[in-house]
Amino acid sequence: MPHPISQTIYQALADIELVDPHTHINPHAPASKSLADLLGYHYYTELAHSAGMPKDQIEDDSIGPDELVARLVEGLWPIENTVQYRWFIEICRKLFDVDCRTIDSENLETITAAAADKFASPNWADTVLSRSNVRAVFLTNDFDDDLQGFDTAKYIPCLRTDDLVFHLAKPETRQRLTDCSGIELTGSLDSLRSALKQRFEHFTASGAKACAISLPPTFEPQQVSDGRAETAWESVLRQGILADDSHHTALSRFVFWTLAELCDEFGLPFDLMIGVNRGVYESGVFQGQDLYDSRVSLIQYKALFNAFPKVTFPVSVLASVTNQELVSYAWIFPNVVTNGHWWYSNTPSFIARDAMARLEAIPQTKQIGYYSDAYKLEFVWPKFDMYRQVLSNLLAEHFVGFLGWSEEQAIALGHRVLRGNVEDIFNIES
Amino acid sequence: MPHPISQTIYQALADIELVDPHTHINPHAPASKSLADLLGYHYYTELAHSAGMPKDQIEDDSIGPDELVARLVEGLWPIENTVQYRWFIEICRKLFDVDCRTIDSENLETITAAAADKFASPNWADTVLSRSNVRAVFLTNDFDDDLQGFDTAKYIPCLRTDDLVFHLAKPETRQRLTDCSGIELTGSLDSLRSALKQRFEHFTASGAKACAISLPPTFEPQQVSDGRAETAWESVLRQGILADDSHHTALSRFVFWTLAELCDEFGLPFDLMIGVNRGVYESGVFQGQDLYDSRVSLIQYKALFNAFPKVTFPVSVLASVTNQELVSYAWIFPNVVTNGHWWYSNTPSFIARDAMARLEAIPQTKQIGYYSDAYKLEFVWPKFDMYRQVLSNLLAEHFVGFLGWSEEQAIALGHRVLRGNVEDIFNIES
Amino acid sequence: MPHPISQTIYQALADIELVDPHTHINPHAPASKSLADLLGYHYYTELAHSAGMPKDQIEDDSIGPDELVARLVEGLWPIENTVQYRWFIEICRKLFDVDCRTIDSENLETITAAAADKFASPNWADTVLSRSNVRAVFLTNDFDDDLQGFDTAKYIPCLRTDDLVFHLAKPETRQRLTDCSGIELTGSLDSLRSALKQRFEHFTASGAKACAISLPPTFEPQQVSDGRAETAWESVLRQGILADDSHHTALSRFVFWTLAELCDEFGLPFDLMIGVNRGVYESGVFQGQDLYDSRVSLIQYKALFNAFPKVTFPVSVLASVTNQELVSYAWIFPNVVTNGHWWYSNTPSFIARDAMARLEAIPQTKQIGYYSDAYKLEFVWPKFDMYRQVLSNLLAEHFVGFLGWSEEQAIALGHRVLRGNVEDIFNIES
Ligand SMILES: [Zn+2]
Ligand SMILES: [Zn+2]
Ligand SMILES: [Zn+2]
Missing domain, CATH: 1.10.2020.10 (uronate isomerase, domain 2, chain A)
Structure with missing residues (x-):
């Protein structure tokens, strides 16, 4: 049985106009x-x-x-x-x-x-937005997206960087980077750095509010010396995906670290979605092949979090067993914030326990409550509504029931994690 | 406080006649x-x-x-x-x-x-069954059990294979296999394969409905080439338990993979009970020595699940921290189903959270709610009853309370995970 | 909503005078x-x-x-x-x-x-103790504490051994050990053993009731042969912190094992606080730099728990995902008991789930419910009170509501984990 005032809180939260901080909406066919x-x-x-x-x-x-x-x-x-x-x-x-x-x-x-x-x-798209009480949604844009032909106040660009970090060994990825940036990728690291920087210029000029990436459980960001990176880059240019694993790893780390430097320079938060193994079920349907190994730790990100104190890292973890580490790292590191309930952890019982652990121990300003991850606008509403119902219960039971807060205080906390923090962390006008 | 209609649901579930899909009952002294x-x-x-x-x-x-x-x-x-x-x-x-x-x-x-x-x-045995509302129980039969002298409709054979996979290096295990199969184990893999196949013929002819095994957290099934397996097999035949670890591993993998092939051929589900370390507390009482390392991942079973799409794998995990992986793998892989709440996870609070995570995210047809693991019939009832009480609460709170289902719908879901799926997955007549 | 009789139970638990089994109180300025x-x-x-x-x-x-x-x-x-x-x-x-x-x-x-x-x-200190209903608190004493100038019945000494196990390579640690023990540390292991034993004599003579240590997730206790230990000890004496990692590891294991032997000899419980990585956030504030890697297992302590059946090990784990292992190891090993809710797991939702898992599966005599870990006396009350509220709810919901216990029985269980076990396990007069 939900707590009796859970319903009142739910209503108040449903009245909050949302900005959805991560979706895969196609702005040309939302x-x-x-x-x-x-x-x-x-x-x-x-x-x-x-x-x-x-x-x-x-x-x-x-x-x-x-x-x-x-x-x-x-x-x-x-x-x-x-x-x-x-x-x-x-x-x-x-x-x-x-x-x-x-x-x-x-x-x-x-x-x-x-x-x-x-x-x-x-x-219809605008009707869906308005009936869902949603003002804007973040996109997931390929690095070579021209970001033309849509309203970037409503469809907010976000630079997705998986291809750059993990697939630069493929000739087509490099070709796409050259084509969109206008920069020839030679054996020098400078050309690569310049192309990446050009992308940040393009994206921020077009209203992008975040850089984002999904990461396998084995990834461990490290700074790579220019010498080592150059060796890796030359090897990958020469051998492509056949280059030695050590070169792939070094290049991935170099590109990832460079992206973090660019986030620092351009003032973009860097969304990290940690833990996915791609293609585990080889004969699965489209997008139904990825799973994970829950044996991952945020200790793998120690060097990164220490090296970039001015970059905000909204972190999502795929497995609920990593949530306590996320809570603890966000509690200690000023630049780590919790971000939504991702994929296999996006079901009510995992949301309830993970959200509660965050609400009771992390500064309220460092929690992005939820994102829909939707591919079509219609899904934003039911997914957020699932979260809202879980959240209302937690606010009613723990904050009102256990701590003796007023309804207004509980609703204010709900507003913050649902909307206020999205604005503050991603620098969105309210 | 339990949800008010939890009690009604509980009563309906208690009226369901059970088939217990995993016990260690001795059919000659049940x-x-x-x-x-x-x-x-x-x-x-x-x-x-x-x-x-x-x-x-x-x-x-x-x-x-x-x-x-x-x-x-x-x-x-x-x-x-x-x-x-x-x-x-x-x-x-x-x-x-x-x-x-x-x-x-x-x-x-x-x-x-x-x-x-x-x-x-x-x-008394039949009285216990009838007062417990239990129609039949699965057994755990040694591979050399003659399966004679009991009613296999009530006491359903199940081929337990731990000895074959992990103890074939012991001369007595090989002798038992030869004795029961009538096949001499020579250095050729064919003899080993034939003996294993003979066991499947014997078991299925005697009404066996499953093959089962418990596995340590380090085990990672892999197909082993015949050449490598032959080397391992020869080495183990020559040196027994003194053979090199690499040979033990290769032979275990070969036998395990062969069992999976036989499950495929004979249409038997393959129960995997993942995560136990045997003999951790060396001076413990009988059967009170085993513990575990919770750092295990179902990614270790990637090759197996992909290689045998037609074999159903009812999977039990020893540690609740692995439950989310189990939920996700059962959500994605058609041949992975969740199976009960095993041993150290078989207490009410772990059952509640693990069962809820399954009920909200996995197809209802792919969840075997519970098995008793009992050694004597008397324990089937109280163990199932513990599960029924937890399940009734989840059905009442989440499905009726949160989702607005009718009591009848909730009870139907309970029936499915308690009884219907056991029949469908293990091919038991209803 | 809390269970209606939760409040009655809470009141009864609040009336129990406490002995806090782990704090960092300075007895000279409590x-x-x-x-x-x-x-x-x-x-x-x-x-x-x-x-x-x-x-x-x-x-x-x-x-x-x-x-x-x-x-x-x-x-x-x-x-x-x-x-x-x-x-x-x-x-x-x-x-x-x-x-x-x-x-x-x-x-x-x-x-x-x-x-x-x-x-x-x-x-004021005594007022705080009395208003908090606390009779005594355990201290965390450096190994070279003279333990003079305070009432050891109220401020109970506890020998903290992190420096000895992990920092003996620092000349200042060795100097401190020599100074307080009066024993010259030569290249012989005997000198080291004697110095450690002298500390146990000093501490137990001064009323110490426990030995304690916090351990990183990588630590794995092992017995080290005298020969190996001597090599490590000589190398560390010669090269200090520049000695090879293998020597640091061997020496840490040797000292740790020797401490366990001394706990056996002197009848002291050995508090293990497992899982902390020190200094992860390098620029953090004082005491706000430590985090962890939740990928730790109690299987790492197999050799220790088997080797010292007469030493009681009150174990704390830093991450809630290790709690189930702790429950299982305390369920099987007579010498393992659960100890409180440590640091990042010391928030209501983690306490609730971890405590429930313990209460339903471990002998009631083997659970130390809580310690405050406080640095100042004022914090003992609110921290214990948080635990009391969670505990009251679990006792009301599970034991009274689900199992049908009487209030008195539930309160008796609460008394045991809050107070009785502290007396029994640490041998405190009641
Ligand atoms: Zn996404
Ligand atoms: Zn069993
Ligand atoms: Zn402490």
């Missing part, structure tokens, strides 16, 4: 155009596959969007218990105005019709 | 014959020892069953707070019809008399 | 003399720093105590949500009789005046 855009989200395809649907019944080119939806709807009943399923139902209820508890062959037609109506309405 | 059989369970001897009873007061050959019970009863008061103690009290109340809260010198005579009455009654 | 003594506690300086106050505004020699308090009070609002802040407020309310919810520029004068009044009162 909202869905069909149910296939929603049910094609990897959470549904991977769970339907995990529950028994063969991959070739989900991903074959011959499958049209209506057919995909029909198949998935048939394959989704085993996941009715999951919170991921719940997100979709909440979209139907909140955004499509369909009063359903499930999606199945009986109500599929109704839902499809209602959704089609909405998709066809003028400015 | 129920206890004396209180010593119950209090001699390692949970009581190891806890009494941990609380101060010297081992030689528990295990000396000169100690008769009555004497052992008298001693243990005296040594058990320090564990009255534990859930393990609670299991025994529940047996007294439910099966012996004694209304007690403790067992002590004052009521020992009463309990002994009541129990003796029951033990002497005709068909 | 209570605070100014608010700077309280707000100078590393929890406030490190959190204020983490929330944005530059270190040089906290630690410069030119900053007087009033100025420090004024600055910190200004810098503390971001941590009003934290439990560490709560400890201070509880001190104001309970010990200074100021009815406040925050400390800020508006009420600073009031609090300062009220506190000054108390600090100036005769026997």
Whole structure:
């Protein structure tokens, strides 16, 4: 049973207009155009596959969007218990105005019709934003994105750097970097540094508010001497992905460290999303192949956090078992802040325990409560709402019930982690 | 305070007839014959020892069953707070019809008399099964068990393979394998493969529904080439346990991989119980010596899960910190399902958090809620009942309270994880 | 909402006079003399720093105590949500009789005046003890402490051995050992052994009740042969901290093992506080630089626990993810007992889950519920009170609510973990 005043707090939090500090929204097609855009989200395809649907019944080119939806709807009943399923139902209820508890062959037609109506309405994306009480969302932009053709006050650019740190050995990555920066990548480190810096100039000039990267559990940032980095760079230029592992590691560290230096120079927070192993399930569906090794420690980031006291690092951890380290590092390091509840830790019971551990021990100014990680705008609302419900309960039980705070104080804390800190940490105008 | 409708749900779950998918019951002596059989369970001897009873007061050959019970009863008061103690009290109340809260010198005579009455009654084992609402239990059979002389519909065989994977270097293990399979183990891998296959034929012909193994935290399954395996096999045949560690590892991996191939061929699920270190407390009582290193990851099983898409792997993890990985791997891999709450994670608070994390994120069809791991039938009931109570609370609070499900829906989910999935996953007739 | 009878249990627990089994109290100045003594506690300086106050505004020699308090009070609002802040407020309310919810520029004068009044009162330290219902506190004494000039029944000596195990390579440590023991440290191991033994004689003669040490996550106790130890000792004597790492490790292990032998000989429990990495945040404030790597396992202590069955090891773990191992090792090993909730795990949500896991599975006689770790007496009360509130809830919900215990039984269990076990395990007269 939720605490009795949890509901009051929830209402107050629902009234807060949000800025979502991390999504994968495409600003040129932010909202869905069909149910296939929603049910094609990897959470549904991977769970339907995990529950028994063969991959070739989900991903074959011959499958049209209506057919995909029909198949998935048939394959989704085993996941009715999951919170991921719940997100979709909440979209139907909140955004499509369909009063359903499930999606199945009986109500599929109704839902499809209602959704089609909405998709066809003028400015559906803006409607979704406004009904979700969302002012702006952060994007995840490739480093060579031209950032043209959208409103950067509403769709806030963020420089995603995985390719630069981990895939510079691929000729196509280097070509993309040269093409967008206009800088020839020679054997000298200067050319690489200049190209990276040019990207920061481009992104910050276009309103970018963060640099971001996801990192495998084995990664350990270290400063690499120029001599060592040059050797690695030359080797990678010569041999590409066939270069020795030690060169890949050295180059990854060099590029990562250079990005941190540029974050320092350009005043950008550097979002670290720590812990993912890519491609663990090799035959999984698209975006449903990544898992992790929870044996990771923030001690691996000791050198980084010490070297860049002026760079703010919003840190996400993939496994809840790393959350206590995150709490402790954010408690001690001024430049480490906690950032949302990521991926496999983004389910109610993990959110509840991880958020509580943060709220009771870290300065309130150093906690970014949540981000949706959504690929389509429709998912921002149900995901944030899941968080809001968990948060309301924690505020009601611990802060009001246990500590004797007033409702107003509890709501103020909720406002801070939901909205205020996003503005302060990412330097967004309120 | 439990959620108000938790009790209704509990009642409905208690009415479900169970199939217990993992026990160590001896089908030739499934129920206890004396209180010593119950209090001699390692949970009581190891806890009494941990609380101060010297081992030689528990295990000396000169100690008769009555004497052992008298001693243990005296040594058990320090564990009255534990859930393990609670299991025994529940047996007294439910099966012996004694209304007690403790067992002590004052009521020992009463309990002994009541129990003796029951033990002497005709068909006590069947009475226990029926009062516990249990239809059948899985066994843990040595690979050379002849599986004769018991009703395999009630006592379902399961091929336990620890000895084959980890102790084939011992001459007695190889002798047992030769004796039961009728196949001479020569230096050729074929002989070993044939003997293993013969065991699968024997077990499946006798109604076995699973293959099972417990694994140390360091184990990492890998396919081993025939050449490498042959070298290892020859070395082990020649040197036994004195063979080089690398050969032991290679042979373990080869046998394990071969078992997985046979599970594939014979359509048996392969229960993996991951994480135990044997013999950590060298002077501990019988079965009270094993502990673990919680630094284990399912990434160690990446190759296995990818290589055998058609084999179902019901996975148990020893440490609750591994539960989130288990949730995530079961969420992504179609062939990974969660299996019960094992040993040191089989206490209410770990069950509650681990079960909740599963229920909110994994397809409902991929969760085997519980197994008792019991050595005597009497323990099936109190252990399952502990789980039922935790589960009822989660269903009431999260699914009915938070998600707005009906009681019927919640009970249906409970039925599935308690019974339905056991039938479906292990191919048991309902 | 707390369970209704949680409050009754809380009251009963608050009436229990405490012996605090681990603090850093200075017996020559046990209570605070100014608010700077309280707000100078590393929890406030490190959190204020983490929330944005530059270190040089906290630690410069030119900053007087009033100025420090004024600055910190200004810098503390971001941590009003934290439990560490709560400890201070509880001190104001309970010990200074100021009815406040925050400390800020508006009420600073009031609090300062009220506190000054108390600090100036005769026997303030004894008043704090009596208002906190505390009979005695354990100290943390340097190995060369003369233990003179205080009442060892109230301030119980404890031999802290970090310097001996980890800093014997520093000439000043060896000099201190020679000076206090009167034994010349030559290249022979005997001189070192004799000096260590002399310290045990001195400490036990002065009423010491425990030996204690904090250990990094990498430490793995092992017995070292005399030959190996001698080589290490000679090398360290010759080269000091420049000696090879292998020699430092061997010497640390030798000294640690010798301390365990002395604990055995002198009948002292050996407190192990496992998991801290010192100096991770190099520019942090005083005592605000230490963090950890949660990838530690008690399997590292297998040899130790097996070798010293007669030494009691009260074990604290820094990270909550190690708590389940601690529960399991205390469940199996007679000589392992759980000890309090240490440092980064000393916040309500971690205490709740870690304490519950212990209460449901470990003999009640093997759990030391809590220690304050306080540097000043004033903090003993609010820290223990936080624990008492969490404990009352667990006793009410699990033992009374779930198991049907009476209030009296639940209170008796609370008494045992709060007080009875401290007496029994550390051999304190009741
Ligand atoms: Zn993302
Ligand atoms: Zn078992
Ligand atoms: Zn301490």
